[in-house]
Amino acid sequence: MRRHDVVVVGAGLAGQRAALAAVGAGADVAIVSKLHPLRSHSGAAQGGINAAVGAEDSVDTHIYDTVKGSDYLGDQDAIEFFCREAGPTVVEMEHFGTIFSRGDDGSLARRPFGGAGFPRTIYAADRTGLALLQALYERLGTEPFTLYEEWDLTSLIVRDERCQGIVGFDRRTGSFEPIAAKAVVIATGPAGRIYGRTTNAHTCTGDGIAAAYRAGAFLKDMEFVQFHPTALLESAILITEGARGEGGILKNGKGERFMSRYAPHVLELASRDVVSRAIWTEVKEGRGFPGDFVHLELMHLGRERIESRLEEICDFSRKFAGIDPVVEPIPVMPAQHYMMGGVGTNIQGATNIPGLFAAGEAACVSIHGANRLGGNSLLETLVFGKQAGIAAAAYARTAADPSIVVADGKAEAARIETMVRRPDGEDPATIRVDLQRLMDAQVGIYRDFATLADALAKLKALKARYAKVRVRDGSKAFNLNLVEALEAGNMLDLAETIIVGAIARTESRGAHARTDHPKRDDAGWMRHTLAAYARDGPKLSYAPVAYTRWEPKERVY
Amino acid sequence: MPGELVEAPIEVYRFDPATDKAPRYERHVLSLAPHTPVLTALLRIRAEEDPTLSLRYSCRSAICGSCAMLINSKSRLACQTPIGPEIERHGRIVVDPMRNQPVLRDLVTEMTPFWSQYRRIEPHLIADPAHPMPEGRPTSMTPAQVERFRETPRCIACAACYSACPAVEADPMFPGPMALAKLYRFVVDPRDGATRERLVRIQPNGLWLCLRCHLCTEACPKGVRPSERIMDLKELAIAAQGATDPGSRHAVAFKENIRERGVLNELKLARQTAGTAGFLAQLPQGVRIARRKPELSKTPPTIAGKEEVEKLYEALDDGGSSA
Numbered sequence: 001m002r003r004h005d006v007v008v009v010g011a012g013l014a015g016q017r018a019a020l021a022a023v024g025a026g027a028d029v030a031i032v033s034k035l036h037p038l039r040s041h042s043g044a045a046q047g048g049i050n051a052a053v054g055a056e057d058s059v060d061t062h063i064y065d066t067v068k069g070s071d072y073l074g075d076q077d078a079i080e081f082f083c084r085e086a087g088p089t090v091v092e093m094e095h096f097g098t099i100f101s102r103g104d105d106g107s108l109a110r111r112p113f114g115g116a117g118f119p120r121t122i123y124a125a126d127r128t129g130l131a132l133l134q135a136l137y138e139r140l141g142t143e144p145f146t147l148y149e150e151w152d153l154t155s156l157i158v159r160d161e162r163c164q165g166i167v168g169f170d171r172r173t174g175s176f177e178p179i180a181a182k183a184v185v186i187a188t189g190p191a192g193r194i195y196g197r198t199t200n201a202h203t204c205t206g207d208g209i210a211a212a213y214r215a216g217a218f219l220k221d222m223e224f225v226q227f228h229p230t231a232l233l234e235s236a237i238l239i240t241e242g243a244r245g246e247g248g249i250l251k252n253g254k255g256e257r258f259m260s261r262y263a264p265h266v267l268e269l270a271s272r273d274v275v276s277r278a279i280w281t282e283v284k285e286g287r288g289f290p291g292d293f294v295h296l297e298l299m300h301l302g303r304e305r306i307e308s309r310l311e312e313i314c315d316f317s318r319k320f321a322g323i324d325p326v327v328e329p330i331p332v333m334p335a336q337h338y339m340m341g342g343v344g345t346n347i348q349g350a351t352n353i354p355g356l357f358a359a360g361e362a363a364c365v366s367i368h369g370a371n372r373l374g375g376n377s378l379l380e381t382l383v384f385g386k387q388a389g390i391a392a393a394a395y396a397r398t399a400a401d402p403s404i405v406v407a408d409g410k411a412e413a414a415r416i417e418t419m420v421r422r423p424d425g426e427d428p429a430t431i432r433v434d435l436q437r438l439m440d441a442q443v444g445i446y447r448d449f450a451t452l453a454d455a456l457a458k459l460k461a462l463k464a465r466y467a468k469v470r471v472r473d474g475s476k477a478f479n480l481n482l483v484e485a486l487e488a489g490n491m492l493d494l495a496e497t498i499i500v501g502a503i504a505r506t507e508s509r510g511a512h513a514r515t516d517h518p519k520r521d522d523a524g525w526m527r528h529t530l531a532a533y534a535r536d537g538p539k540l541s542y543a544p545v546a547y548t549r550w551e552p553k554e555r556v557y
Numbered sequence: 558m559p560g561e562l563v564e565a566p567i568e569v570y571r572f573d574p575a576t577d578k579a580p581r582y583e584r585h586v587l588s589l590a591p592h593t594p595v596l597t598a599l600l601r602i603r604a605e606e607d608p609t610l611s612l613r614y615s616c617r618s619a620i621c622g623s624c625a626m627l628i629n630s631k632s633r634l635a636c637q638t639p640i641g642p643e644i645e646r647h648g649r650i651v652v653d654p655m656r657n658q659p660v661l662r663d664l665v666t667e668m669t670p671f672w673s674q675y676r677r678i679e680p681h682l683i684a685d686p687a688h689p690m691p692e693g694r695p696t697s698m699t700p701a702q703v704e705r706f707r708e709t710p711r712c713i714a715c716a717a718c719y720s721a722c723p724a725v726e727a728d729p730m731f732p733g734p735m736a737l738a739k740l741y742r743f744v745v746d747p748r749d750g751a752t753r754e755r756l757v758r759i760q761p762n763g764l765w766l767c768l769r770c771h772l773c774t775e776a777c778p779k780g781v782r783p784s785e786r787i788m789d790l791k792e793l794a795i796a797a798q799g800a801t802d803p804g805s806r807h808a809v810a811f812k813e814n815i816r817e818r819g820v821l822n823e824l825k826l827a828r829q830t831a832g833t834a835g836f837l838a839q840l841p842q843g844v845r846i847a848r849r850k851p852e853l854s855k856t857p858p859t860i861a862g863k864e865e866v867e868k869l870y871e872a873l874d875d876g877g878s879s880a
Contacts, residue, residue: 035621035623038805039615039616039621041616044620080697095748096682097682097746099710101703102698102703105697106699108695124710142681201617203615235617316618320594427604429605429608450605472608473609476575476661477662480610
């Protein structure tokens, strides 16, 4: 029987930072991850990490920008804590070995990002996530911990009203194995793959969020889904906001720099929800290029700057789109990019289930509210990963021994075998593809009641099909067919919380834009959505937003 | 995206060691646009034809390092290898698991040796008690210090280089290109306090086993150019410790040896590399070789035009490499 004080599920930046903090607090720690830690999707983050360290900048401005960016749905106490931790967090990562880009004077280089009052995004070319992931993994590697690599989370074990462990699926052996834990941290990242057109990796299927939800954790603000303004047309591969931070401009099919109509003061550097809606509107009103897209122009920045500071996206554009950004514009359209919502937590990462913690994109503290600013997500993984690790280790110190037994693994194996093994049935891949098409078409940048209600009906139909899902692969080792079936179930559950939350929220705020309710409604809706699992679909309740100093104002960029 | 589709015959290596006696290839023919990445083609096979095909993949944008495999015998990332040029050149696409790693299933390989070699180089900053990190603020770095990091941070640990490396195949003790490129990243880091120790530790059963074939640099999908980093390390290793390891002695001896006559004197090279005692120990083997190839046991005459060779050496001494 495997036993640990703290089990962290997910090995990206949030999970690794949680593990490092928990080890530091004296806990026996294990990480469970379906990918090798260095393969985590944190490594795909490009643009940078925010910290108000410049002489002209201030923590207060970072707080204000984040509050405003959240469209006043972010919890201001959490945002204040978050922004104060930014400077020390970046310094710590530099001391761990992160290779950041530098200015000529040897200091950390900073670039402007959307929705920010000053250039405060510290970066490592355009692979900041990879630079941080490598440095953190290398630092964590000097500490004792157990790694369960290429293990999927299938469920959390909640007994006697506290989380006591997990069941994992070991891809190498094909067996279901319980792990007893006094505390569990969910850091499994997002579920972006419920959309077809997403910048997220294929593996971003929300496994931890779904397991927490089914175990009784509240999911917070799931209807807020961020669409990144600039992704490559066919592949939806991300073109960093850093491209606009470096001076890149957007043009429509008429050659107009159209952002002047939507954000007259900061143009392309408005927050992401604003820029994505602008691009969408231009194209829908017939001012896109034939084939429905706009241009991101970098040519005027010059070869040297493009190839040094935007090395990866230069490479991506050439290899994946056959476009050389040095000499021609990049055709782009928005794509699903980030989930503001997730497992609801407080500042310490605690959920409503004792012994269960969450951090990173899988969690919702909430600091991003209705719309996240670029450069705040890498920071979030590290700041709140650390908090969750500290809190989990502290909880584990006083928690009684879990009552997990070997039979828990056998029971889980039997449950899943019954769920997916049948002589006839549908392959999980076709259900996944249909879900992705549905979300792309009906739960996108602009929403309205009729389209969402229809989407919910279609989602219920997909769930009915999933009840007859069939895994054809009978092999033990690396049975991706089975993994896919588990992932599809997770994605369906989470998609449902997004749709149900979006139907209920009859206002437009941040990334949630209802054409039938185009105004923000502070009196009615300045509150967090909480979704609780029930057999026939999520039950919604609401929680107040925490205020400190900033009164809601109209949001203009 | 508009454009014509091509018929793409794809032959995929299939093997489940638990149930199959031998590997086999399964052939699929898909209609795809020429710019379609091989990974997309494989995922279509999974989704539409055969969900039992197993492989590793995640980001599909050449940043997670999951999908290295052999594509028409070359170690490549499947996500950034378009099918069009492969079909044009080879008429088909043959997909195999990476080399130098046992197969766990289909295209999934055992990567533990690769990761062990990565850990062997101690991939983390080692504190320098003489130069502690500045408290509460980041380290300052000059543009010249930053410049030395140019290629190595691009590494995504995909193991394409490890798969392509004949030195790994010949001797599993060899750390492989990725681990050595990673070592270089720490050796040039001004924050690291163990530069010399790193350079000393990597020489036995390590650095000098590289064959200088540059196949790693050809395979690397991110432009890390591992073989060049290995050459950089060899220079730094000799600078740090002198030519004391058999590997470095061989490299230096090679250089001095050819300078004398403009041509390699094999007999003398063996003595220069191994020292007199080592030379005597190798004598029986030497005699066997000399019987087969008598020309190797004689001192060769000085070549015509040796002054041209000397000019090359002088140019090298002005700023070139000894390793």
